[in-house]
Amino acid sequence: MHQLANLYLLAYNSLQALGWAVSLSRILSSFLYTRSFNGAYASAGDLVCLLQTVSFLEVVHGAIGLVPSGVLLPLMQWGGRTHFLLAIVLRIVEVQELPSVFITFIAWSISEVIRYSHYALHCMGSCPSCITYLRYTAFILLYPVGVAPGEMWLMYQALPFIKRKNISHYYFVWVVLLCYPFLWLKLYLHLFKQRRSKLGKLHGKKRR
């Protein structure tokens, strides 16, 4: 049974890693081809929406105890991202060609490729230290870039359009924008703490 679960998780994480790698390559090739930052959603939007929606499974994994992540944190993270993607970017056509979408998708794709590869390699046995290092280091840059000039900037730019569509959603997004820095900071510092413990262990092993 344990084997089956492991196999399933390996498959899930590999497919996600692959999916995000494909989106990354699509976005980059569209950028190189057109030399503009407007094509991110057009080239990879559907795939990203699919990947992000399917990642709800991670909440389920936490709920049934398949992974030790708990339910609330994955749910909040999934909810935040999916709201951004489906309730704003997908819904409001006018913002889909903005460069902030490009920035967000690039930041997400790179971090997700690293994260899922890390998980998949863990399922296979052990993870090469370079991947672990990347996982706990790349976020230092990718996280703030994805959140500020990425998600927050896009939400801010989408506000006038949201106001026209649904006034209650408009105020809701305002509240989200105000809360984002605080929620994000908490997560950022938590990742730093994890970095210290995970990379510290790695160093410890090497010294011996």
Place this chain on the structure above:
Amino acid sequence: MKVTVVTRSGREVIKGGLELDESATVVDLQEAIHRRTKKYYPARQRLTLPLQPGSKERPVVLNYKKSVKDYCDGNSGNLTVVFKDLGPQVSYRILFFWEYLGPLLIYPIFYFFPVYQYFGYKGERLIHPVQTYALYYWCFHYFKRIMETFFVHRFSHATSPLSNVFRNCAYYWTFGSYIAYYVNHPLYTPVSDLQMKIGFGFGLVCQVANFYCHILLRNLRSPDGNGGYQIPHGFLFNIVTCANYTTEIYQWVGFNIATQTVAGYVFLVVAAAIMTNWALAKHRRLRKVTCFSLFLNKLFPILLHTLKEACASYTINRGFNSGFLSDSSLYQIHFLGCFSIYVSS
């Protein structure tokens, strides 16, 4: 027989204790206490048997239906009961009435009166048909709730602390205002006509179903509120234990499909969470085998069936193999392993 009434710290509440007949019931005891201590009417009294010092067990609460002799436990004619003051109490009828009155009166204020000019929106307000129907739907819902409180629900003798009136009213009145503000907003954007009809139509069907569930629950109890906890049968109670909560949740889903406000959805999520908690507690009380299946059954009956079969054995094995079973994993096991056992009539 002699009954000594003490507080949890050991102080005697009634100097010298009480003298009662051999045949006295707990109700008689409560009334005797009330006669001696004018302030503590029976609903405020919580009487328990004394616990051994250091005992981790929950104290035995005296049941008002039993006779005092039943608790004497062989100890000739003496009994010590521990008294706790529950504070001022309010009947559920009164509690519900005040909770539901708020939304019923507050919502129309936002619809009929020019309140939005105080929020900075000057000028004429265009009222969409959906906003009018939403008003009717909302007010009908809370009017129905009040009518059920007085004419349908059969309450046991249970009461609620007075502080709950303020807490519950805050919840209902605040959410009522929050939703009313956004649905009747001058900048409100309506959904399509079809979506509105589907939403309100589905919601109304659920409200009728909910009413029928309340009737079924009412018939489980006798007019004076006796009947305790019984297993409801028939209609949707064959599928879920708390079909009244299920229909209530779906009824709000209908409202939200038709009106589409963040406020409405937030209320839906919070209300569903609260009702799910109640449903789980009631379920446990009725001693059924299923736990989480109940709330999930409300939402995804068919999906759940297939999911549970696939996960059942895996999770149970994992739980046992990991060497410990915390409360949460027990719930998970129940959730995945046992819930093919439904309430059967």
